[in-house]
Amino acid sequence: MDTILLSILVVLGLILLFDIYFRIRTRSSSEQTKVLNLLQKLNDIILSSFTNVEDVAQKVSDAVAFDLGFQVGVILMIDEKKQMLRRIAISRTERVKAAVAKLGFNFKGLETPLNTIDNIAVQVAHDRVSRSTNSLYEVLKPHVTAGQARYIQDVGDVAISLVFPLTSRKKTIGVIILSLPKNESKVTDTRKKIIERVIKVVGIALDSAILYQDVLITGRELEQANTKLKELDSLKDEFVSVASHELRTPMTAIRSYAWMALHKSDIPLSQKLKRYLYRTLISTERLINLVSDMLNLSRIESGKIEISPIPFNFADLVKEIVEDVNAKAQEKKLKILILEQKLPQAFADPEKVQQILLNLIGNALKFTFPGGIITINFFTDGKVVEISIKDDGQGISQEDMGKLFKKFGRLDSSYESLSTSGGTGLGLYISKNLVELMNGRIWVNSEGLGKGSTFFFSLPVASAQILENAEQFHIKSKGEAKGLEPVAI
């Protein structure tokens, strides 16, 4: 935004310069050369010296004062915050310098409150109308006495002071004071017009310098904020990883001892006590799963995981996983059926696919009633390989379907199963993220509550074309690559 403004200002300044240039080209004499030189200088300042407002002001003030034959040139800028008019640049002839030095003054940086209404510079800043005065005191009060002002005028050879408002973008940004020597006690109209036009350019030059300085300051502040954020981010990572490790030690102890109490008790347990212990155990498992899922989620979302796709046999991986979870299935009196198909190789990161499969099969185990059957089937159209995991469990209602793959998108109808199953509400969201990182798709079908559900996901086939460009499917991690925490079934 500011950069655009800056460019507009520069262009505007140049247009104005050319405007003046063409106007005075019609006039002759040495004055013409003088003004042309001045314009050239202002032009150079606008184009090259956007470093520091005070430097620009000094250059502008020197150019305007000396090239136009003034004894003194002073630029004062309005400081809105402090409500002050501040002298940021002063150009003087040697005579004026000597006079001021004799009095022991240093006007540079001097601030005049904007409520000093009897000061002409302040008046011009408020009224935005140029003024002139024979008395330097009116320009310098209250900083000097009338006598001191008169001394500077006499010794420094200063007669009339012209005070112009400096404006840009319809705003007064300051004031410029130009003082003439005594032999020029009158300013011709033509000269005044030229000065007024030049001063418009001065306003623009200063405004763009201010803007540029603001841009620089904002840039520096942003950089600092960015460094700070980066530090915070790495602190957060460290905290999460330490906290999760520290959390897991006591959680593992609770889980282990609850299990021992439930299964290895040396006295018979009442039904009530069994239920209490079982619920302690399930809740602890859920807590442990939650920590794992949160860690996985933060790694995926911050791009800390790496996706290294290779061609692999999808069905073989599925069979391996089913073998691993069979014990759990039998415990719940569930049957897992794999319908074998001849499939082309898939192109994905097997480790991540395993994570997704464990999650989907784990869900099927959680939400299917004892005695149920989970059926795994495959499909391919030559471009993608697709797997379906169908259960005859409690199904999903139409309105819950949309929440399914969202973060903590737990469903009203599944809440009860969730708390008794150790679920976290993050598994499907994580799976969706992983599938999509591997250019696959994940979706679900259910006829409604009580009618079971079928989860699908697809992965690209390891076709010759894909293998040729294999490298572009590789996703590198931002910073140190992190693995995924295991999914508990």
Next chain:
Amino acid sequence: MDNTKKILIIEDDQFLREFYQELLQAEGYEVDAAPDGDIGLIKIIAGGYNLILLDIMLPKKDGMQILRDLRVKPPSKFNGPIVVLTNLGQDAVIKQCFDLGANGYLIKSAMNPDQILAEIKTYLDKNGT
């Protein structure tokens, strides 16, 4: 010949250490335990265990350092496999442990005691001493 299998467990958390001890003793194993890396390393070097369960995050000397030290100073008596116990399901750490000579790993928080026992049996059987 004594047929009882000897297992060394190096784990700093007292509750977890005693839990493993109890669990394994109940199965008829002879269990020795160490609460930190220094004592752990001394016991490993003394040797004679059928299986060593080694935690990674340990006071005084961490599990990975123990594995490194063992490459320089091998045990005086033969040991069975070293299985790394970890709560960090971090591939990088586990891979490093394998590179340093560990034979397997167990993620403590991801398993119930019966699953841990089953795994331990598999490791002991594999090395059928």
